[in-house]
Amino acid sequence: MPPQLPPMLGEVEETTQFVTVPLGQAWVNAPGAVIVTERGLVNSLEQRIGLVNRTAVRGDNMLTLRARVVQGQQEGRFRFDEFLRRIGGLPDPFSTLKSGDLLTGEDELGPYFWAENRVGGNTICVLGLRRLGTGMRQMPGDTNVMDVMLRNCVAGDAEQALEPIMAASIGYISGVATTQDSRGIEMLSPLAGPTPQ
Template identity: 45%
Template sequence: MVFDISNPIRTFPAQSRAARLRRRFGWVAGVSLAAALVAACSEGSGDGFASGVYRVAGSQRAPSMEILEKTVEYSVVPASRAMVHAPDALVVLERNLGAAVEQRIVLPNATAVRGDNAIHIRAQTGASARLGEFNFSEITTRFGGLPAPFQRLTDSALLSGEDSLGGYVYAREAIGAGTLCVLVLRRMTIGARPLPRGTQALDVMMRNCVDGPVEQALAPISARALGVSGSAQGSVYTLSPHAAPRL
């Protein structure tokens, strides 16, 4: 269902005051009806229609999410609350974005490459992401851009990989004689692994620089690491995306 809102007010010839009032209140009623139809279509059509509304309004994303990304701070949480198994994590940070929960898991960096090695995760809902589309530009924007040394990376330079949790894309950059950096992007949906309660996908971006081979660089985002949560018992992380971060 598509609404044409490009010209909601038309120009009419001069009419009587009564006619103008009827037209004015008729237009208000029409707006109310359109709003009701939008709500009905949203309930019936789900994420696709909501994304269409954002595009009509001149944005591919909900403005409220962009504001939250710029204003909501991270809190330190126990490593056991990590959405993935990361035994080498130096710290786990978390923030509540309303329709999504985001974590940043900082990993050790034994190289001379500037910046943190980190796994960036967002537990997505239909209100926080277009679940039917995994877009390179969108995901990197949502995660605050690309880390060094991948700032100039384009989607055409990405390599593809696959494991038991599904497919992923990555880039690699050799620095000096023995240092290798990888940037990995992937989305895990229902069926790949149990997800946090109320969410439909986990979007993941990792930068990891190591003095070693590509297998070592990719290890923190392997199927074995991403298949379970960070708890010692390996139980599934089930935080509701609508729950506030806890210390």
């Protein structure tokens, strides 16, 4: 009999379904989290966190987190095209965005990239991207990097829309946001355990 080869990453991604998990198992404290789904892949884990959308803009507000094992020098470098290929492309209204269109910002966890799209008089949509490593926060499972994408449309400004991808939200393990105050519990340290409620 020929040897049985393990499935390739692309095959696993096409066949592995997301399953719903409790909000308390979210990897981050995402403001406005309403549902969390995740799946295990080849040397990686993926979690998607659905966020409240109070606008009329088509599509879902979502945080996509992809944690995996990366070797050597690539640990600190975000690879735009590879990440988009793995998550199925960019969401509306950013589907035609190129990496050169992104603005750069920085917070306590390092650099992040973002773009904005204004819709009507008071609605703004943002796309945020960043990579986190083990030196920034604890990673899920045995992974050492986590790539994050945010699509968030709000009636407000870009700062409000970017909140779920900023250090105050993603620098901590979820504590969790099951109350109406969707911030969850922020911990003293990214490596600290959750505080009791």
